Amino acid sequence: MPDLAPPLIAWYRENARDLPWRRDGFGAWGTLVSEFMLQQTPVARVVPRLEEWLTRWPTPADLAAAPPADAVRLWANLGYPRRALWLHRAATEIRDRHDGVVPRDVDALLALTGIGDYTARAVAVFAYGDRHPVVDTNTRRVLARAVDGRSQPGSPAKADLAAMTAILPEAVDDAALVNAAAMELGAVICTARSPRCEVCPLADACAWRAAGYPDTGDERRKQARYEGSDRQARGAVLKVLRDADDHVARAADVIAEWPDPRQRDRAIDSLIADGLVEATGGMLHLPR
Template identity: 80%
Template structure:
């Protein structure tokens, strides 16, 4: 068994958070929805939205039968609402290509709208129990510190999968736990800014700790300020449309008091270009 596997498995079994998608009987559709929602959104914000979503649309076919506008409205304030449109399109593809069953095969998952390497492997591993490396930002940070002895991981790439593969036991169940444990460790212990090395199960093996915590360049891109940004303007437009749905809103009434009218128009145009809004007869509305 790889050197990191045993301590990770023991630690995870003792300390893993009780999250809905980790409970017995949580199916592949729920796992897929949770992974869409967890992209760039904290766990505590996702859980109530996930539960409400699955209550409303317990299968891909249920979501596929709904209008895209309903998906965007249900997405509420989770942010990055294109994810709602992608999830709706993926549900339609699952219904039409896979008889309403979330596929198990990684390549079939990758062919669905909005699904990349991480999400495809997460569904195959955590929903179906297959053996694949699953790598997110937290996993990459753990590997960078424990294995490479650097504070921050380099740019993501295909090599990350091979590096995680080297840490996986042959046993399917154990491999799934190691995948989950590495992510969990990075999320709550081996954090970006204040790692809790005193409670880390890998502290004795950590090359970064053993080297005296050498500093390294922070390669993470810093997100632009939200206040006054185009993102804020887009969010304000989406809020108006969600609250009015399914009724359309006169274009000139959409955030009419926005302090920068050029930014307001740019936000509306970008939402239309992204398929998150539609315009007709001087009215704006969610996609139908």
């Protein structure tokens, strides 16, 4: 297999976007918050929200001291709001178990609420400079094409970590750069629908290009349409409760105009089950 590290590093040094979490001194807590926010959410929506969060809660202890409702409210329209609750719980665990310091050890990170293989290794690598494989959706697509000659990656698997490890240089700093570069390449060049192969630094080494860009199928799970979905109903309920500040609202009044009352009630029930909404005497409010 060609050595992909040198062209990835050279390209990244010249072309990496200037993003807050890539700046010197950003810190492990900022890295952790950014990784929570970036899951299935575009960078452009994350950056302003991230700056708000870190201004209001510059340490895990600051967030842990706030009511969970504040975290859900400030999460606003980032989507998948359970992440706000998980981040609040993780902050509490960091305060109580790790003296308020985001742990460096991958296993310790994995033990925190809401943190999986990707986030744990991302914090260890990008905040602390350790050598681990970091694999997100963009990385998996780059590896599928450049190494395996496939048009799209398969379903996420533990083997992805081994595949990324295989292209990492031994030098710790270079390994971190390759992790970041593979993610960046997948985000801006080796995209899912319109890859810009003519400007890709891996063009000469890419197995998919060498094979003539075959369509090898797409096993990615398709996301359900948002319009008219239960997710949209959940979002509408949460918006009402976020805008209500500390007040509560009668369940029957929340998005009363929603065209499908059964879907509205199902959305409320699911939000209560997820801990994002609490019900007290027929009244709804964010978690306290």
